[in-house]
Amino acid sequence: MKLYVVGFGCGSHENMTFEADAAIQKSDLIVGYTTYVELIKRLYPDKNFESTGMRHERERVQFALEKAVEGLTVSLICSGDCGVYGMAGLAIEIAEKSFPNVDVEIISGVTAALSGGAILGAPLTHDFAVISLSDLLTPMDKIEKRLKLAAEADFTIILYNPSSKKRKDYCARACDLLLEIKSADTVCGFVKNIGRNGRESGVMTLEELRNFPADMFTTLFIGNSETRKIGNKMVTPRGYRNG
Amino acid sequence: MKLYVVGFGCGSHENMTFEADAAIQKSDLIVGYTTYVELIKRLYPDKNFESTGMRHERERVQFALEKAVEGLTVSLICSGDCGVYGMAGLAIEIAEKSFPNVDVEIISGVTAALSGGAILGAPLTHDFAVISLSDLLTPMDKIEKRLKLAAEADFTIILYNPSSKKRKDYCARACDLLLEIKSADTVCGFVKNIGRNGRESGVMTLEELRNFPADMFTTLFIGNSETRKIGNKMVTPRGYRNG
Known part of the structure; x- marks a missing residue:
């Protein structure tokens, strides 16, 4: 069996x-x-x-x-x-x-933080946190607390389930919270429909991400304070001395 | 090219x-x-x-x-x-x-948090943070800050590079920090030599993990406040109402 x-x-x-x-x-x-x-x-x-x-x-x-x-x-x-x-x-x-x-x-399998990260470049080269914005099974205040603490810890943050029909403004609300702690020009990225028809991806600032129309098939990446845009890629350096 | x-x-x-x-x-x-x-x-x-x-x-x-x-x-x-x-x-x-x-x-590929997680059971069913304890390229105070904030956020925490010849006490130091915030009976796990000869794994409490002889081929898993031991597996429930 x-x-x-x-x-x-x-x-x-x-x-x-x-x-x-x-x-x-x-x-x-x-x-x-x-x-x-x-x-x-x-x-x-x-x-x-x-x-x-x-x-x-x-x-x-x-x-x-x-x-x-x-x-x-x-x-x-x-x-x-x-x-x-x-x-x-x-x-x-x-x-x-x-x-x-x-x-x-x-x-086990390759989760969207990894497959999406590879499309964007290398956003996860340093410590990172994965957070779901779905409040179906988790109270919103718990999610918000995690967002704030992850920003204070300067993790690269990956957001799963950033939006849905009933939660259209959740991506903007999360970005507003992050903007209280992180710089508006923090390098961010999105990947939509990873490995499927209609794949899209892009790199932008946290300020721009605030108004980005994420849907339930989108995964969002918010860089740490060292994350940079190199060419059209999102790259987090390996360490603080970048050796 | x-x-x-x-x-x-x-x-x-x-x-x-x-x-x-x-x-x-x-x-x-x-x-x-x-x-x-x-x-x-x-x-x-x-x-x-x-x-x-x-x-x-x-x-x-x-x-x-x-x-x-x-x-x-x-x-x-x-x-x-x-x-x-x-x-x-x-x-x-x-x-x-x-x-x-x-x-x-x-x-992209299956990182140890995922392949190790599958061996232990399902420790990553809710939000999680991945932290490396190597201070080769990252100052120790930054690592310690991240550990504390990740514990406060109640993330499941996965520790990479928990120890090496030169950093024998790093796992114990990390656990001491986490024990300031988290319960001593928090469900934890380790996986060693994932996918290789000499694979070992086990589930224990955070207090027990403090004295565990982790090496550089070990990945450590520290549960969130809801993580449970089910049989010999480490399982984090999907949400706070566990629906």
Whole structure:
């Protein structure tokens, strides 16, 4: 009884690891959120897929574990890394409680901070913090506190889920908070639709990012105080003596 | 004239992406730090490798770019992701200044926070910060400030380079700082030799981590206030309502 929880990277086959591919190949059934299933289905046309809508994570994990108990080898797929805001934790938790005989194997993947960073240049060469702006499961004051402390710590900051239909102004609100601490000309970047059709990216200042129309498929990068624009790339130096 | 800067993941072929493998396959010459070249050489026995010692990063990048100018397709390899404390930034910087005709392509990889996280369970399901304890290029007071602020922000914290021959007590010093803010029973984990011979991992409390003999091949994970031990796994819940 086997469940793989698989991070498949940004969505292109090239960005997937060999073990992610092998897990999917070995699986009788691949389970995931509709958008991700559509992305991955085209790479594995002969495989069986089941998709479920957003905010049904518990049901999805439960379903995948039930199918594993029935004897199928199952892959539960997540974009990026399945441990970064993904379903790895929920799978471990539910398996431990209700499906102790299922062997759950977590397969890491390239999260958007890394695949997006490579497109922008090298924004993560020094310490960094990853923060989600989604307040679906986290109170906004906690998110705001983290933004402020991450700015004070001079981390490069990567923002996941910067906006959605219901949270149109969240990117601007986050930038306003950061601008209380960080310089308006801090080098920033965005990457949209990483590894998918309609990929876009760009480098700008924090002041410009404040008015940038980020959507739910965008990942934002806010440099530390040493981050520079080199050519059209966003680059954070290795250390403070830049040796 | 082409230089790939390639993050090859933890060192096993399975943890590599298809594009990292393709870049290495396409290259006439593969350049890297001695330890990493030894790891990767066994996967590509027919390829030409050049290795250079530690702390010679500028010379290594310069050499790789010179070989690209001579007409070779070159891969400059880094473990994990080449942008996370890696050489992507230096390659962009030196190419822009001295080798403007070389096309530099950055290929992301699975960094130890992700591959190690998958081994431990799911420590990164919520916001996190990655901090290197190496003070080779960063003043210690800056590192200590970041540790404190990351603890106050209640990030899951991943520590890279927690120790070395010259910095034997750095892990203990970092834990002492964190213990001023975080609970002594905070769930922590370590992973050693990820994807290599002699892999070890374990889950313990922050108090226990204080006396843990971390070495330079170890990555440390310090949970947030919600991180739990489930079975023998380290799991951070998705959100504060844990939905």
